Amino acid sequence: MADATGFRALYLHVPFCVRKCAYCDFASSATGRRDPLMAVYARSLAAMVRRMAGEGLLDGLSTAYVGGGTPSLLGGEGLSFLIGAVPSVGELTFEANPDSFSPDLAAAARDAGATRVSLGVQSLADDELRALGRVHDGEAARRALGEAAASGLRLSADLMAAVPGQTPASLAASVEGAVAAGASHVSVYPLIIEEGTVFGRAVEEGSMEEPSDDEEAAAMEAAERVLGRLGFARYEVASYARPGERCRHNLSYWNGTPYLGLGTAAASMADCGLYGRLRRLAPGLPAVAASTARVRLTCDSTAREVAAAEGDLSRLSFGVEELTAGEAAAEDLMLAARTSDGLGPGLLARARDAVGAAAVDRAVDTLVGEGLLAETPSGAFAPTERGWLMGNVVFGELWGLADGD
Numbered sequence: 001m002a003d004a005t006g007f008r009a010l011y012l013h014v015p016f017c018v019r020k021c022a023y024c025d026f027a028s029s030a031t032g033r034r035d036p037l038m039a040v041y042a043r044s045l046a047a048m049v050r051r052m053a054g055e056g057l058l059d060g061l062s063t064a065y066v067g068g069g070t071p072s073l074l075g076g077e078g079l080s081f082l083i084g085a086v087p088s089v090g091e092l093t094f095e096a097n098p099d100s101f102s103p104d105l106a107a108a109a110r111d112a113g114a115t116r117v118s119l120g121v122q123s124l125a126d127d128e129l130r131a132l133g134r135v136h137d138g139e140a141a142r143r144a145l146g147e148a149a150a151s152g153l154r155l156s157a158d159l160m161a162a163v164p165g166q167t168p169a170s171l172a173a174s175v176e177g178a179v180a181a182g183a184s185h186v187s188v189y190p191l192i193i194e195e196g197t198v199f200g201r202a203v204e205e206g207s208m209e210e211p212s213d214d215e216e217a218a219a220m221e222a223a224e225r226v227l228g229r230l231g232f233a234r235y236e237v238a239s240y241a242r243p244g245e246r247c248r249h250n251l252s253y254w255n256g257t258p259y260l261g262l263g264t265a266a267a268s269m270a271d272c273g274l275y276g277r278l279r280r281l282a283p284g285l286p287a288v289a290a291s292t293a294r295v296r297l298t299c300d301s302t303a304r305e306v307a308a309a310e311g312d313l314s315r316l317s318f319g320v321e322e323l324t325a326g327e328a329a330a331e332d333l334m335l336a337a338r339t340s341d342g343l344g345p346g347l348l349a350r351a352r353d354a355v356g357a358a359a360v361d362r363a364v365d366t367l368v369g370e371g372l373l374a375e376t377p378s379g380a381f382a383p384t385e386r387g388w389l390m391g392n393v394v395f396g397e398l399w400g401l402a403d404g405d
């Protein structure tokens with residue numbers, strides 16, 4: 001029997017890809033297209049979801065997101081089996097790559113409960129896609145965008161900025177092409193060079209140059225200009241949407257909504273009540289200190305271990321991080337500062353209670369003084385153009401409140 005409302009947002013991680021892209025350090029491994037492990041993994045994950053729902057931990061669930069990796073590699077049958085395990089929600093997104101997307105897959109996912117697809121396009125230019133090590137070309141991306149738009153699912157496209165060989169004109173063409181195909185939501189991520197990737201090694205060896213901060217900023221500004229002209233508003237550092245098309249699931253990561261992540265490397269955020277209920281299903285999870293206000297968990301189990309768990313959460317291992325009320329308040333401010341809604345009056349009032357009014361007001365005044373935040377007509381403090389570009393300074397100042405600075 002449920003004793004309270006459960007998690008409001010559910011994330012399911014599918015850690016398989018045909019091969020690794022040159023820039024990628026996400027939790028995914030190259031499995032090719034036909035590894036039987038994928039089906040076993042999806043069945044185990046679906047069984048976990050059903051068990052969570054049976055315990056009331058998904059009562060009141062509002063959004064779900066199947067991400068990766070490449071969820072579309074599961075195929076129509078595997079993906080719809082996984083999606084079908086999720087209780088009915090208003091927004092359920094799955095990620096797909098152009099090379100494993102098809103109208104049949106979209107129909108199967110939609111019939112199982114999906115409402116939205118996020119297509120990993122990255123670019124529509126063949127030379128940029130080759131440089132990124134993507135398995136698809138521009139034509140495959142255009143075809144998938146058209147098929148996704150025709151499928152009745154809401155369509156989001158992921159694009160990359162500051163890609164080797166990219167020009168302002170080619171970035172604009174990719175943005176315009178995705179929007180013309182029917183995307184009502186676009187995410188634009190700057191290329192980040194991560195250690196251990198093909199690009200990371202190339203930069204270390206000196207055979208590739210890391211994009212400079214200025215190049216990155218110019219590319220992100222160019223994307224914002226094009227999207228603004230096409231009627232898209234930026235609502236998060238990397239996310240743009242037409243009116244009414246924001247991704248509610250992603251917003252939950254930035255507005256303090258408790259979320260549950262299942263699968264390899266998936267992250268969860270819970271208050272102590274929800275964490276206690278999770279521990280009933282996974283008694284190996286540690287007890288937390290009395291001073292803990294929020295718990296963050298990350299699943300450390302490999303894909304093979306998740307598959308072998310057959311839906312039993314107690315057979316997985318988790319990293320657990322405890323946050324005090326002050327840390328949780330600072331984190332909420334920091335995450336809210338990623339969004340155009342910014343730091344609202346209610347959020348600021350809660351932070352003042354948790355870490356002291358003087359410290360909160362001093363941090364906000366500093367960021368306003370530096371031109372990084374500005375007050376909105378509704379009394380919130382939201383990022384300025386400069387604030388979007390200098391997010392790390394904003395986040396650092398607000399996270400400093402966790403220590404009572």
Ligand code: SF4
Nearest residue numbers: 017020021024028069
């Ligand atoms: S498809 Fe996505 S998750 Fe997979 S390797 Fe490429 S960037 Fe990484």
